[in-house]
Amino acid sequence: MNALLFERPVWFATGPSMLEEEAQEMEHSTYHRPVLATEVIDLLTPRPGSLVVDATCGGGGHTEAILATGADVLALDQDPDAIEEATRKLANFGGRVTFRQINFRYADQVLDELGIAKIGGALLDLGVSSHQLENASRGFSMMRNGPLDMRMDPRIQMTAADIVNNYSEEQLTRLFRDLGEEPAARRIASLIVKMRKNAPFRETLPLARAIEKVVGRHGRRHPATQIFQALRMEVNDELGALADGLRILTARLEAGARLAVITFHSLEDRVVKNFLRDHSREWIDRPEWPQARRNPEHDLEPITPKLVTPTEEEQRVNPRSRSAKLRVAERIG
Helix, strand or coil: CCCCCCCCCHHHCCCHHHHHHHHHHHCCCCCCCCCCHHHHHHHHCCCCCCEEEECCCCCCHHHHHHHCCCCEEEEEECCHHHHHHHHHHCHHHHHHEEEEECCHHHHHHHHHHHCCCCEEEEEEECCCCHHHHHCHHHCCCCCCCCECCCCCCCCCCCCHHHHHHHCCHHHHHHHHHHCCCCCCHHHHHHHHHHHHCCCCCCEHHHHHHHHHHHHCCCCCCCCCHHHHHHHHHHHCCHHHHHHHHHHHHHHHEEEEEEEEEEECCHHHHHHHHHHHHHHHCCEECCCCCCCCEECCCCCEEECCCCCECCCHHHHHHCHHHCCCEEEEEEECC
8 A cells, every 4th residue: 555745754643633634735646645554563663774575665655664763665666646645755764775677476586586585574465556546547446447457567467358358257256256245247248248349348447337237226335346356356366466475474484584565355375374373373273183293384473363453543644544444464484
């Protein structure tokens, strides 16, 4: 996720008046305030002089918070707009922060290029940013018309239009059901296949309106939300990238260093929860085994047995933080 442009570190803003002041400043920026910033710093515990990988730097909010602790940062993001904004925002930190436009699933390539074997921490802040949602030309918005794109990295070849116009009805149904968790997945897929015979879908609003015909409007949530989520996740292979990134970043942590992950929906959180569980078990036991065996993947210790969520105050000031969930684990051995 991305950052509010502010002068002082956000974790110093303890009073309601200061948070409200920053919320007003946020209105002038397309990059929103970093979610759970205080909790991330408290639980990630970056050490001065260590190198932390901010694997989704966005507009630089969490990166700035980590730098303020004295740690150096390798800031990654696959979105060139995010890298440009964070580079501008954090220019005063000079060589203490290194930027690379790349998906975090390839973090090991950057670390090898820089000659870095181990890191002092890693942060993943998943999901789509305010800047991406509000920029119609990126194709993420259901409220502003734009090309049906949804690529976080413009170098990716497949777009949302390719999926909507070329996937079979069965493929679309499975996609909308599995990644969008949409109860009306089959009916929506059927209508899309029928409508695209007359003219392919090229823009976001015609697709959003077609979905609304099937689902209807109920409450404040846009009826196309889950379908757009599924398309975005498919275009960017978000769950596959998450699984790769968790494995690669964990392997690079030095003993005592921590991995922090912020998720925004249940599918992401399930991947993170299962990964941390599988890497935190010292023993594995199966019915067909005569006795339990040591877990060869045991390299993490959970720091947050329970989910960490935003305070009521943060949710009030930054409504987009409401669904955020933070999990943290520490490398052992």
